[in-house]
Amino acid sequence: MHSFGYRANALLTFGLSILALMCAMASISDNLNHPSPTAQVQVLNINWFQKQPNGNDEVSMTLNISADLQSLFTWNTKQVFVFLAAEYETPKNSLNQISLWDAIITSKEQAKFWIHTSNKYRFIDQGSNLKGKEFNLTMHWHVMPKTGKMFANKLIMSGHRLPEKFR
Amino acid sequence: MDWQGQKVAEQLMQIMLLAFAVVGFLTGYVLESFQMMILVYAGGVFLTTLVTVPNWPFFNRHPLKWLDPSEAEKHPKPQRQQAVNSKKKSSKK
Numbered sequence: 001m002h003s004f005g006y007r008a009n010a011l012l013t014f015g016l017s018i019l020a021l022m023c024a025m026a027s028i029s030d031n032l033n034h035p036s037p038t039a040q041v042q043v044l045n046i047n048w049f050q051k052q053p054n055g056n057d058e059v060s061m062t063l064n065i066s067a068d069l070q071s072l073f074t075w076n077t078k079q080v081f082v083f084l085a086a087e088y089e090t091p092k093n094s095l096n097q098i099s100l101w102d103a104i105i106t107s108k109e110q111a112k113f114w115i116h117t118s119n120k121y122r123f124i125d126q127g128s129n130l131k132g133k134e135f136n137l138t139m140h141w142h143v144m145p146k147t148g149k150m151f152a153n154k155l156i157m158s159g160h161r162l163p164e165k166f167r
Numbered sequence: 168m169d170w171q172g173q174k175v176a177e178q179l180m181q182i183m184l185l186a187f188a189v190v191g192f193l194t195g196y197v198l199e200s201f202q203m204m205i206l207v208y209a210g211g212v213f214l215t216t217l218v219t220v221p222n223w224p225f226f227n228r229h230p231l232k233w234l235d236p237s238e239a240e241k242h243p244k245p246q247r248q249q250a251v252n253s254k255k256k257s258s259k260k
Contacts, residue, residue: 001173007220011180015212018188022208025192026201075199146201 026076027148033074039067039139039155041084047118049130050166057130059123059162065101066114072143072151073108080105081142086123087156088135098123100137132164172226180219187211 001007047060065084072080083102090096100119105111136158143151168176187208195204 001177002168004220004222007176007180008216010177011184011212011216011220014181015184015215018184019208022188022192022204026195026204029196075195075201 023147030074030076035071037069037072041065041137041157057125057128062118064116069111070108076145078144078146083140085138086135087138088133090129130162134161168222168226169229171229176219183215
C-alpha cells in the first residue's frame with residue numbers, strides 16, 4: 001500500500017471481487033421466491049384445417065390466452081420469455097412440440113395479461129396426424145435474471161381436440 | 168505514506184467496501200431494486216477511493232525517526248573480515 005497505483009489496484013480488485021459476491025447472492029436470493037403463476041387458454045375457433053399440397057396437415061385457430069405471471073418477477077428479474085406450445089403424440093414421435101405464440105415480458109406490470117389472437121406461428125404437422133388428434137396446450141416460461149441462474153417451468157393445459165374433418 | 172498509514176489505509180479500504188456492500192445489498196433487496204444496490208455500492212466505491220487512495224496527511228502521522236548521521240558515525244558498520252571469520256567458525260561447528 002506504499003504508492004498511489006498500488007492502493008488503486010488493491011481497491012479495484014477487492015471492490016470487483018465483492019461485486020461478484022453481491023451478484024452471486026442476488027442470484028441465490030431468487031430461490032426464496034416461490035412463484036405460483038396461472039394461465040388459461042381457450043380455443044375459440046378453428047379458422048381452417050387442411051392438408052397442404054405436400055401432404056402435411058395444417059390448422060389455424062383463434063386463441064384466447066390469459067395469464068398472471070407476476071409472481072415470477074423478483075428484484076433480480078430482467079425479463080420473462082413465455083411461449084405457448086401445442087404438444088401431442090404421434091406413432092412416430094412420442095412428443096411433438098409446436099410453438100404457436102410467444103412473448104417477452106419485461107416488467108411486472110405487463111405480466112398479467114390476456115390476448116385474443118390467432119396462432120402467431122403456423123401449426124403444421126410433419127405428416128398427416130392431426131385429424132381428431134388430442135393435444136395439450138402448454139405454457140412454457142423462461143425467467144431471465146439480471147445476474148445468475150435462469151429458471152424455466154411450464155403449465156400443461158390438456159384436453160383439447162382437433163376436428164375429425166378438414167374444413 | 169508511512170508504515171502505520173499503509174496499514175490503516177488497507178484496513179479502512181476493506182472495511183468500507185464490505186460495509187457498503189452489505190448496506191447496498193440490503194437496500195436493494197428491501198426496495199426490490201437491483202439498480203439501487205448497484206448505485207449504493209458504486210457510491211461506496213467512489214467514496215472509499217477518495218478516502219484511501221490519495222496520500223492524505225492523515226496517513227503520515229507516524230514518520231520513521233532515522234538516526235542522526237553524526238550518531239551513525241560513532242557506531243561503524245562491522246568489518247567485512249569479521250563477518251567472514253564468524254561464518255567459518257559456524258561452519259566448523
